[in-house]
Structures are given as C-alpha cells and as structure tokens.
Amino acid sequence: MRTERGLDRLVTFLDAVVAIAITLLVLPLVEVLADVAPADDLAEVLRADAAQFGAFLLSFAVIARLWLVHHRLVEQVGAYDHAFVLVNFAWLLTIVVLPFATQVVAVYGAARPAVGLYIGTMAASSALLTALTLLIRRRPALQRPGTPPVDPRAGLVTTGTFVLALLLGVLVPGVNYYALFLLFLTPPLERRLFPRPAGGRG
Numbered sequence: 022m023r024t025e026r027g028l029d030r031l032v033t034f035l036d037a038v039v040a041i042a043i044t045l046l047v048l049p050l051v052e053v054l055a056d057v058a059p060a061d062d063l064a065e066v067l068r069a070d071a072a073q074f075g076a077f078l079l080s081f082a083v084i085a086r087l088w089l090v091h092h093r094l095v096e097q098v099g100a101y102d103h104a105f106v107l108v109n110f111a112w113l114l115t116i117v118v119l120p121f122a123t124q125v126v127a128v129y130g131a132a133r134p135a136v137g138l139y140i141g142t143m144a145a146s147s148a149l150l151t152a153l154t155l156l157i158r159r160r161p162a163l164q165r166p167g168t169p170p171v172d173p174r175a176g177l178v179t180t181g182t183f184v185l186a187l188l189l190g191v192l193v194p195g196v197n198y199y200a201l202f203l204l205f206l207t208p209p210l211e212r213r214l215f216p217r218p219a220g221g222r223g
Contacts, residue, residue, distance in 0.1 A: 028101050031109070035091070038113055043084045045120040046077050049127060073127040079201070080123040083143055084116060090150050090176070098157060099165030108153045115146035131197040136190045140201065144183035151176035174215050175207075182207050 050073065057066050067074065091112070098105075122139045129135035154173040157163050164170070186200035193200075 025099075028098070031101060031106065032095050035095075035109060035113055036088075039084065039088050039091075039116055042116045042120055043081060043088075046080050046084075046123060048120075049073060049124050050077055072130065076123045076126045079198075080119055084119060087116065087143075087146050087150065091153075094150070094153055094157065094171065097165055097168040097171055098163055099168075100163050102160070102163065104156060104160075105153075105163060108149060108156055112146060112149040112153065115142050115149060118142050119146070126198070131194065133191050133194065136197045137187065139198070140183065140187045140190050143201075144180065144187050147176070147180040147183045151180045175211050178211050178214065179204070179207050182210075 050070075054066075119142050122142045125135050126139050151173060154171050154176050158171050158173060161170075182203050186203045189196045189203075190198060190200035
C-alpha cells in the first residue's frame with residue numbers, strides 16, 4: 022500500500038542523493054591542491070585550473086536549478102505510483118552522472134564526446150523532469166488536493182533549449198560549451214510564448 026509516509030521517504034531519499042552528487046563536484050578541486058607545493062603561487066594555480074573551477078561552478082548551478090524544478094513539482098504531489106518512482110529514479114541517474122561528466126570536461130576539454138556527454142546529461146535530466154511534469158498532469162490521483170494542475174510548457178521550452186544547445190555544441194566545435202548560454206533565453210521565450218493573463222500571479 023502506498024502511503025504518505027512512503028512518499029516522504031522517497032522524496033527524502035531523492036534529496037539526499039542530489040545533496041551527495043552536488044558535494045562530489047568539489048572533490049576534483051581538492052585533488053588539484055594535492056600536487057601543489059606551499060611555495061607555488063596560488064593565483065597561478067587557480068589560473069591554470071580555471072576550466073576545472075568553471076566546470077564546477079556551472080555544474081553546481083545546473084544541479085541546483087534542476088533540484089529546484091524537481092522540488093516545485095513534488096510540492097504538488099500527494100501520492101505516488103510505480104511510474105512516478107521509475108521516472109524519478111531515471112532523473113536521479115542523470116544527477117549522479119553529472120559529477121562524472123564534469124570531471125570528463127576538466128580532463129578532455131572541448132572534445133566532442135566530452136561536450137556531448139556533459140550537455141547531453143543535462144538535456145536528459147531536463148527531459149525527465151518534463152516527463153515527470155506530464156505524468157503528474159495526466160494522473161490527477163498523484164496531485165495534492167487543492168493544488169493547481171502542473172504546467173509542462175516551461176519544461177518543454179527548457180528541454181528544447183538544452184537539445185538545441187547539445188546539437189550546436191557537438192556539431193559546431195567552436196561553440197562547444199558556450200551553447201549553454203542559450204539557456205538565458207528561456208525566461209523571455211517562455212514569457213513571449215506563454216504570456217500570463219492580466220491579473221495572474223507572477
């Protein structure tokens with residue numbers, strides 16, 4: 022029997038794994054200092070490993086953003102079923118893989134497989150969140166009583182942007198990870214495509 026206690030345990034487990042994954046991002050940075058002598062110039066060390074620090078910050082921000090989207094979704098959930106659990110664990114897999122993909126970026130730079138793995142992992146994570154949104158929307162029994170129906174449109178725009186970034190990053194070598202800057206276009210694009218009715222909440 023699926024109970025509210027079971028849902029709480031599931032969400033707590035998901036949150037714990039995300040917390041571990043986001044913590045693992047810092048381990049390669051600790052290793053950077055393992056081969057540094059006290060006499061070495063710290064500014065030079067940081068400059069030499071700037072790409073690794075940049076990948077860490079970007080991955081931290083991405084995992085935080087994905088968790089926030091997931092958090093908003095589960096706030097509207099009052100029950101769960103087998104499909105809900107499966108989609109959540111598939112999404113969790115992408116979060117667990119992201120620290121590895123981040124380390125691949127630090128080692129292989131802008132090589133196409135590295136770009137594909139890194140942006141592809143993010144695109145898959147976003148797609149699974151969109152799938153979760155659609156699942157909740159199509160199964161009212163999963164929704165917490167009194168909450169409005171979840172809207173999948175923003176997720177579709179974000180996932181589409183990730184897919185476009187993946188294609189550009191892999192197919193155009195000079196673009197590589199800069200394709201992720203397309204994500205800054207998603208909020209204005211959402212506002213243009215799906216304007217809120219006058220008097221609606223912001």
